[in-house]
Structures are given as C-alpha cells and as structure tokens.
Amino acid sequence: MTGLPEAQPVLRRSSGRRAALVIVIVVVVIAVIGLVLWLADGLIRGMAQDGVEDALESKLPGNVTADLEVTIDGGLFLPQLIAGTFDNVTVTSDDAEVDGIPFDIIVTAHGVPLDENDTIDETTAVVTGGEDAANALLVLGGADPHLSLGDGTLSYNQSASFLGFTIGYALVTEPQAQGDSVSLAPVDVTVLTDLGNLDVTSFVSNLLGEEPVTVCVASSLPEGISVDGIDVSPETLTVTLSATDMPRNGPDLSSRGSCDAQ
Structure with a gap:
C-alpha cells in the first residue's frame, strides 16, 4: 500500500x-x-x-x-x-x-x-614662585640677605671683617632639598671691595669652608610637610613638598614645624 x-x-x-x-x-x-x-x-x-x-x-x-x-x-x-x-x-x-x-x-x-577622622595616604605638592617666594621660604640667618635666582643657583651678598676692613662678597650657591631644610652649597664667590688689588678670595673661601649653608624651612611650612626637591631658574623657584598620613581635612595651615633641632 x-x-x-x-x-x-x-x-x-x-x-x-x-x-x-x-x-x-x-x-x-x-x-x-x-x-x-x-x-x-x-x-x-x-x-x-x-x-x-x-x-x-x-x-x-x-x-x-x-x-x-x-x-x-x-x-x-x-x-x-x-x-x-x-x-x-x-x-x-x-x-x-x-x-x-x-x-x-x-x-x-x-x-x-x-571619613573626616581618617588620613590621606600620600600627598605631593609642587609650588612655583618668584624671588619673593624664595625669600619667604628660605630665611637666612644674620642680616637675612636677599636671595637672587639664577640658572640652577641661588645667590646673595654677605660681608666679613678682614684686617679691620669690612669685605663684601657675592656668594653663588646650589640648593638641595633635605626634608626639613635646604642646603646651599657654595660654587662661586665674587669679592666686593674698595681695597684695590688686594686678593681676599682665599680669605672668604676659608671663611665659608667646604660645608654648605643649611637653611631650616620647617618654620615656614605646616607641620609634617617635607621638602623633597628644589629647582631654580632665573625666573622661578619650584619646590616639591610631600606628606604621608595627612589628616583628611588637610594640615593646620596656621601651624609651623620647628627648627629647634637645626
């Protein structure tokens, strides 16, 4: 079928x-x-x-x-x-x-x-200013001479006594950040004198020695801030700062670190 x-x-x-x-x-x-x-x-x-x-x-x-x-x-x-x-x-x-x-x-x-009661892990700040900012941050001792900016250098005028005469000199330094301070290593000295051909460069060099001038910056910064880097050009000074475990609301801007240990 x-x-x-x-x-x-x-x-x-x-x-x-x-x-x-x-x-x-x-x-x-x-x-x-x-x-x-x-x-x-x-x-x-x-x-x-x-x-x-x-x-x-x-x-x-x-x-x-x-x-x-x-x-x-x-x-x-x-x-x-x-x-x-x-x-x-x-x-x-x-x-x-x-x-x-x-x-x-x-x-x-x-x-x-x-959380306002917690802390920030890590903070970095880059601050850039001119000569006025440099002089506000780096306060030298004594007569506190005015700092001038150069190509990687900071320079200022000072004076010293030699044979009863006051000898002025211009000091050129290279700055280096050291946490709570900045060192100014001398690289050149120009003597400013009216004593004719009297060479007092060696006197000034011996006066300064080989050790850099150390400038404490802790008293110019909020407590807990560290200076990690410093760069200089003829127009600007750039400073790199850092802090760890900073309070979440930021540092107390009215507080200052101490230079007592310097």
Whole structure:
C-alpha cells in the first residue's frame, strides 16, 4: 500500500526573530542604563568637586587667597564613593597669594578617605614662585640677605671683617632639598671691595669652608610637610613638598614645624 509521506513540521521564523529582537532590546536597555549611570556619575562628580573647592577655600587662612580647582580622578566616581576612598584628588591654583606673594600650586593626594577622622595616604605638592617666594621660604640667618635666582643657583651678598676692613662678597650657591631644610652649597664667590688689588678670595673661601649653608624651612611650612626637591631658574623657584598620613581635612595651615633641632 502506498501513500503520501507524512507532512514535516515547518519551523516558524517568527520565533527566531522574536529572540533576536529580545536580544537587541536587552542590549539597548543595558547601553541606556550605562549611559544614564555615566551621566549621573559625571554629574555627581562635578557636584562633589565644586563642594570640595568651596570647603577648601573657606578654610584658607586670612593671609592666603586662592581660586582652587579640584579634580577627582581614579575611574568612575560612584564606585569610589561607595568604597569610601578616592584614588586621586588634584587641587590646583595659578593665582594664589600668601601675604601678597604670588605663587602657583598643584597638590595631588592619593587615597583620600570620606571619613573626616581618617588620613590621606600620600600627598605631593609642587609650588612655583618668584624671588619673593624664595625669600619667604628660605630665611637666612644674620642680616637675612636677599636671595637672587639664577640658572640652577641661588645667590646673595654677605660681608666679613678682614684686617679691620669690612669685605663684601657675592656668594653663588646650589640648593638641595633635605626634608626639613635646604642646603646651599657654595660654587662661586665674587669679592666686593674698595681695597684695590688686594686678593681676599682665599680669605672668604676659608671663611665659608667646604660645608654648605643649611637653611631650616620647617618654620615656614605646616607641620609634617617635607621638602623633597628644589629647582631654580632665573625666573622661578619650584619646590616639591610631600606628606604621608595627612589628616583628611588637610594640615593646620596656621601651624609651623620647628627648627629647634637645626
């Protein structure tokens, strides 16, 4: 007995299309959610940065003026906010003044906690100023001569007594950072005298010796701040400072370190 073959079921394409449509919708929804979260992250980050700027400026001492710009880096803001620690926070100002002395500053803080009672892991600051800033930071003893900037050098005038005469000399030094102090190693001496051809350079050199002049800077900086680097050009002095385990609210700007051990 013969007959027609049994009919085979035909797969409907509509089910495959529906599955593809569902996948597309899911992908679009995820993309939209990601975009919304990214926009929200940026919005909240901006609000937080503005809030930090206002808070910092309100805590500046009366003799300090600055328009601060705060940037919170380290990836997405919300995960850092939830974790309670920001990876990197940068504070900059290119129009700051202390007692009328202008300077620029860039402060970078790593591991900044939300808890006001906690401490910041590591903080680095780069401060740039002119001769006035150099003289405010590096206060020499005695008559406190005025420092002049050079190509990698700092120079100043001093005087000494020789055979009953007062001999003036200009000393050129190379500065080097040493934590709570800066050493000024003499590299050249120019004698300033009205004694004709009398050569007193050796006298001045013996007076100075080979040891550098050490200038304590702790009394010019908030307590706990270390000087890690110092670079000089004819126009600017750039000082690199650092601190570890600084209070989250920042150092007490009205406090100063001690030079008693110097």
